[in-house]
Amino acid sequence: MQKKPQRPIPAQPKSSVPEVKPIQQKWIYLIVAAFAFLLYANTIKSDYTVDDGTVLKSNKYTTAGISSLGKIFTSPYRAGFWNRKEGLYRPLSVAMFAIEWQIAPGKPMLNHSINVLLYALTAVVLFSVMKKLLHAQHPLIPLIATLLFIAHPLHTEVVANIKSRDEILSLLFGLSSVYFLLKYVSSNQMKWIIISAFVYFLCLLSKESSITWIGVFPLVLWCSKKLDVKKIALKMLPFIGVIIIFFIIRHFVLGTIISTDFQLLLINNSLLASTSSIDRFATALFILGKYLWLLFFPIHLVFDYSFNTIPIVKISSMEAIVPLLTFTGLFIYALVKFKERTMISFGILFFIGTVILVSNIFFLIEATMAERFLYTPSLGFCIVIAILASSLISKKSSKTKKELTVSDFKSNTLLLVPFAIILFLFSAKTIARNADWKNNLTLLAKDAKTSPNSARICYAYGSAILIEQALIEKDLTVKQQYLDQAIEQLKKGVSIIPNYNDAWYHLGIAYKEKEDAKNAVMAFEQARAYKPFDDADHLTSSGIAYGMAGQYDKAIADLQQAIHYDSTSADAYNNLGLYLSESGNLEAALKAFDRALQLKKDFDKAYYNRGNAWAKANDFNKAIIDYKNALISHPDYGDALNNIGNCYAAMQKPDSAKPWFEKAVIADPQNMKAALNYGITLKMLGDSVEAMKYIQRAQSSGLIH
Numbered sequence: 001m002q003k004k005p006q007r008p009i010p011a012q013p014k015s016s017v018p019e020v021k022p023i024q025q026k027w028i029y030l031i032v033a034a035f036a037f038l039l040y041a042n043t044i045k046s047d048y049t050v051d052d053g054t055v056l057k058s059n060k061y062t063t064a065g066i067s068s069l070g071k072i073f074t075s076p077y078r079a080g081f082w083n084r085k086e087g088l089y090r091p092l093s094v095a096m097f098a099i100e101w102q103i104a105p106g107k108p109m110l111n112h113s114i115n116v117l118l119y120a121l122t123a124v125v126l127f128s129v130m131k132k133l134l135h136a137q138h139p140l141i142p143l144i145a146t147l148l149f150i151a152h153p154l155h156t157e158v159v160a161n162i163k164s165r166d167e168i169l170s171l172l173f174g175l176s177s178v179y180f181l182l183k184y185v186s187s188n189q190m191k192w193i194i195i196s197a198f199v200y201f202l203c204l205l206s207k208e209s210s211i212t213w214i215g216v217f218p219l220v221l222w223c224s225k226k227l228d229v230k231k232i233a234l235k236m237l238p239f240i241g242v243i244i245i246f247f248i249i250r251h252f253v254l255g256t257i258i259s260t261d262f263q264l265l266l267i268n269n270s271l272l273a274s275t276s277s278i279d280r281f282a283t284a285l286f287i288l289g290k291y292l293w294l295l296f297f298p299i300h301l302v303f304d305y306s307f308n309t310i311p312i313v314k315i316s317s318m319e320a321i322v323p324l325l326t327f328t329g330l331f332i333y334a335l336v337k338f339k340e341r342t343m344i345s346f347g348i349l350f351f352i353g354t355v356i357l358v359s360n361i362f363f364l365i366e367a368t369m370a371e372r373f374l375y376t377p378s379l380g381f382c383i384v385i386a387i388l389a390s391s392l393i394s395k396k397s398s399k400t401k402k403e404l405t406v407s408d409f410k411s412n413t414l415l416l417v418p419f420a421i422i423l424f425l426f427s428a429k430t431i432a433r434n435a436d437w438k439n440n441l442t443l444l445a446k447d448a449k450t451s452p453n454s455a456r457i458c459y460a461y462g463s464a465i466l467i468e469q470a471l472i473e474k475d476l477t478v479k480q481q482y483l484d485q486a487i488e489q490l491k492k493g494v495s496i497i498p499n500y501n502d503a504w505y506h507l508g509i510a511y512k513e514k515e516d517a518k519n520a521v522m523a524f525e526q527a528r529a530y531k532p533f534d535d536a537d538h539l540t541s542s543g544i545a546y547g548m549a550g551q552y553d554k555a556i557a558d559l560q561q562a563i564h565y566d567s568t569s570a571d572a573y574n575n576l577g578l579y580l581s582e583s584g585n586l587e588a589a590l591k592a593f594d595r596a597l598q599l600k601k602d603f604d605k606a607y608y609n610r611g612n613a614w615a616k617a618n619d620f621n622k623a624i625i626d627y628k629n630a631l632i633s634h635p636d637y638g639d640a641l642n643n644i645g646n647c648y649a650a651m652q653k654p655d656s657a658k659p660w661f662e663k664a665v666i667a668d669p670q671n672m673k674a675a676l677n678y679g680i681t682l683k684m685l686g687d688s689v690e691a692m693k694y695i696q697r698a699q700s701s702g703l704i705h
Contacts, residue, residue, distance in 0.1 A: 021405070022403030029124050032123040032126075033120040033121070035123065035151075036123035037116055037120040039150065039151065039434075040116045040119060040430075040434060043115070043116060044112045044113050046160065046437055046438050046439065047108055048108050048162065048440070050460065052108070052163050053081070054078050054081040055093070055094055055162075056101070056108075057106060059081045061080030062101050065105075066098060068098055069098060072098060073091045073095065074253055075091075076253065077089060077090045087254060087256065088208065092202060093165040093166040096165065100114065118165070118169070119150075119155075119159050119168060122172045125172060125176055125179060126146050126175055127146040128179055130145050130383075132179070132224065133178075133383075134387070135224070135402075136343075137386075137387065138393045139408065140416075141386050141390050143404065148419075149378065151427045152426055153426055154295065154374050156301065156434055157371045158372050158375045160433075160434050161372075164375075167207065167375045167376070169202070170209070170210045173199050173210075174210060174213045174216070176199045177197075177200040177203060177213065178216070180192045180195045180196035182225070193235070194238070197238040197239055200239055204242065208250075209354075209358065209376075212357060214239055216354070217235075218232045219350065219353075223341045224343070266307050267307050268367055269364055269366065269367060269368050270283070270306065270307045270309070270310045270312070271364060273307065274312045278315050279312055280364075281361070282315040282319075283311075283313050284360040285361075286310070286313045286317075286319040287310060287360065288359055288361075289326070291355065292323070294371070295374065302371075303447055305369040306454060306455065306456045307368070307497060308453045308454070308496050308497075310368050310369065327352065330352070331348070331352060334348035344384055346380075346383065347381070347384035348384060349380075350377070351377045351378075355374070355377040389415055389419065390415075392412070392414045392415035393415060394412050441461075441465070444461035444464050447461075454496075455493050455497045455503070458490070458493035458503070459490060459503040459506070462485075463503075465482055466482070466506055466510050470482035479513075480514065483513055483514050486506075487514075490507040494507065504523050504530070505523070507527075508521075508522075508523035512541065512544060512548065517545060517548035517549035518549060520548065521549050521551070534565070535565055536565045537562075539558045539559065539561050539572075543558035543562060543576075543579070547579040559575055559576040559579065563576065568599055569599075570597075570600035571596075573595045574593065577590070577593040577613070581616065586616060590610065593606050593613065594610075602633040604629075604631075604632075607627070607640075611625075611640070612643070615650075623647050627640040636667040638668030638674060641660050641664035642660070642661065642664040645657040649677070657681050658685065661678035662678055672697065672701040675694045675695075675698045676695060676698035679691045679695035679696075680695070
């Protein structure tokens with residue numbers, strides 16, 4: 001039989017709506033990580049700045065490397081920097097710094113690189129958490145919240161300042177704990193709640209204020225997972241257990257659970273200047289208002305908001321009333337919407353709950369305000385802004401979609417264009433502000449202009465100019481310019497806070513370096529009037545100033561006290577010998593110089609000063625030996641060269657004196673005493689023409705008339 005031909009199968013009609021594949025999640029994670037990294041890439045080559053020394057280069061535990069890890073975990077936060085009592089226990093970041101120092105000692109590039117990488121990792125974890133928390137929103141909203149947070153310029157202090165690693169770790173571990181908690185709720189696998197609780201323990205070890213996350217976890221379960229109160233309470237038990245363990249450890253290390261015995265200082269917290277609790281409360285409200293303003297308009301940023309940058313305000317002032325009404329309204333709105341379990345309510349309560357500990361509302365903390373205090377709270381702000389922006393989502397975009405597609409970006413220009421503009425402006429500000437954190441002087445110079453009324457910035461800038469520039473400058477003219485700049489800033493500092501003893505002390509150092517003995521003595525006396533000198537460095541500096549002013553009894557007393565505190569200070573013994581010699585006690589002076597040289601064998605200044613003592617005793621041969629010893633480590637020591645010539649001249653040996661005076665003039669053309677001595681010696685030896693050149697040079701300087 002003939003087979004019937006098979007009928008062709010009709011083609012299926014194509015769907016009127018083309019299939020759109022979602023963007024692979026790995027690319028979105030890569031984009032947010034790369035965005036965070038690139039924003040802060042210009043901080044990687046930055047130096048140490050401001051308080052980095054307290055936990056890094058000037059911290060004896062950190063600089064001991066991994067051998068000090070045990071000590072770090074059983075000591076207060078900055079125990080390796082100072083001996084004062086403090087109420088901070090944040091071992092995790094310091095332990096990381098010790099490991100990094102072991103790998104690359106004194107190399108801030110590694111520390112900065114890790115900060116940036118941790119921030120990039122935070123971006124990835126944040127997006128993962130936002131996807132879970134905002135699952136009911138269009139998939140663009142979690143991405144917008146994440147990118148807005150990443151780009152916000154207020155975070156520059158946290159990422160660009162190595163010391164603020166504690167803030168980065170706190171948020172990173174807090175978000176990670178939320179992520180694993182949500183995994184536990186979805187899967188009901190016990191391992192996830194255990195991991196979540198352990199990560200929260202790391203969060204607490206990063207920074208004590210992470211205690212506020214115990215309020216965030218129930219909010220997450222209430223608003224995102226819609227659990228009832230009883231189930232939420234049961235799931236909080238492991239986290240409460242972690243908190244108890246943390247406080248037991250904290251009590252073991254600090255001797256207290258809640259630190260209330262730290263000394264509050266006006267320089268740190270301007271609210272201490274308020275004359276009433278009402279004014280203090282009003283000023284705290286004003287600060288909350290400034291925080292909110294900075295979240296919207298992060299234009300003028302500074303690393304320090306201590307005295308006198310925040311004025312004390314009255315409760316009747318608009319500076320207090322507007323924030324009070326704003327935050328009260330936000331809080332009431334969040335409570336009203338709380339029963340509806342909205343994520344806007346979550347964002348508002350997250351912000352208020354995490355900022356309240358640092359607000360100075362209920363109790364005073366050690367700082368007036370700080371941009372780093374907004375690092376975690378700003379996440380609540382970003383969530384609220386992103387959800388509010390969802391009203392601009394195109395109606396063509398389905399809000400039930402779980403994953404992003406390219407068409408979501410094409411069909412939502414009304415939302416994405418203004419967001420892109422904000423993101424660009426925030427990113428530009430972030431990158432520009434990062435440049436200010438290049439090094440200490442750059443940051444301080446910038447912030448001294450932005451916040452000229454900050455006593456601490458004036459002090460820090462003046463001290464940085466003094467220590468990092470003036471004290472190491474070889475050119476005397478340039479050095480004098482640096483000293484004048486340092487004095488200007490330090491004088492501003494003490495004009496704002498008259499009892500600012502640290503500023504007075506550094507002002508004394510600056511005047512001493514200018515050889516302005518009168519003002520140096522005045523500044524040191526002011527400094528010790530507010531805080532007695534109890535260490536060798538302060539007493540040595542003060543002793544030198546007294547000696548320069550001819551007050552030898554006070555100079556000797558201070559230097560002897562300095563030696564009492566540090567019997568290994570060659571500098572103290574050298575200066576003690578100098579002023580004992582000036583006061584006529586040559587025997588005691590020689591003993592002091594001998595001790596200085598025992599402690600520091602190549603101490604050129606001690607050899608020089610002992611040579612002067614021998615010269616006063618008319619023992620010119622011993623003086624010459626000491627001057628020559630000074631030249632071994634300091635070959636162009638003009639004064640030593642000149643004094644060898646003086647010794648030969650005193651012994652009536654002009655032929656022997658001549659080459660030494662000549663060497664002194666060559667080594668230091670500005671040494672007019674050497675020029676005069678050389679001219680006189682040449683004249684004595686019959687070379688009157690050449691002699692007059694040097695004598696006239698000395699005359700033109702005003703040395704002789």
